Amino acid sequence: MASKETIINMEHKELELEPLDPEKVEKVVREYSERHVRHKRGAMIFIGSGGGKSTTCRNQTSSAEGKTDLIDADLVYRETDAHPVQPGVLPLRPLPWWDMGEKVIQEVEKRCGIVNESMVKHGLWALTTSFDPDDKYVPENIVVVMLPWEEHKKRIIEKSGGAHYDGGAKASDEGLALVLRHREWTEKVAREKNIPVVNSIEAAIELVRSRETN
Incomplete structure (x- = not known):
């Protein structure tokens, strides 16, 4: 049995994560590829937390075959165990x-990167709030969405009081400051990685769609 990775101590209780199971990641991503459009080039579309990722995915119109273009990557992360989930709670x-400190964030982002690479390999388009600058699909198969700050803040406030809120960016001063720091990090990485x-x-969807013909 694989050894567990202790990544945090929360309320004096250790939270442990099993290393990702590559076979489970492949199985889950393959199942998503059967329900969504598979493209010539897979792509990750990154947008900061609270920016409208899940809303965009929920509001898609299905094709005649019942498939949609975009996947909410958070759902895949939960099913593959890339994200730690609440035990015994369904839906996941x-x-x-994201509130557990830098060490935890880095570990979870690394796990998400493995799932991202699998989705890109399978020709899927996914909206995500997680990527690692050293992931193999960077920069050729990723686009960053940087909403104008006032629009981003408005969406965070609306989401935090809505029925679909299940975590992520908070509308508090501390929460908004964290989002701003993440935006600064993203802009820096985007410049460095082109x-x-x-x-x-x-605009991101239009860009990744244009790559299909190149």
């Missing part, structure tokens, strides 16, 4: 790993 709900940056999810 995440533990608040990742294209657009100002809306729609």
Whole structure:
């Protein structure tokens, strides 16, 4: 049996994660590929927490075959165990790993990167709030969405009081400050890695679609 990785101590109780199971990741991603459009080039569309990722995915119109283009990557992360989830809760709900310190965040982001690479390999398009600058699909198969700050903040406030809120960015001063720091990090990485940056999810979709013909 694989040894567990102790990543945090929360309320004096250790939270342990099993190393990701590559076969489980492949199985889950393959199942998603059967329910969504498989493209010539897979792509990750990154947008900061609270920016409208899940809403965009929920509001898609299915094709005649009942398939949609975009996947909410958070759902895949939970099913593959990349995200730590609340035990015994269905549908799967995440533990608040984004509030557990830098060590935890880095570990979870690394796990998400493994899942991202599998989704790209399978020709899937996924909206995500997680990527690692050293992931294999960077920069050729990723686009960063950097919403205007006032629009991003508005969406965070609306989401935090809505029925679909299940974690992520908070509308508090501390929560918004954390989002701003993450935006700064993302802009820095995008410059260093030559990742294209657009100002809306729609523009990102248009860009990844244009790559299909190149």
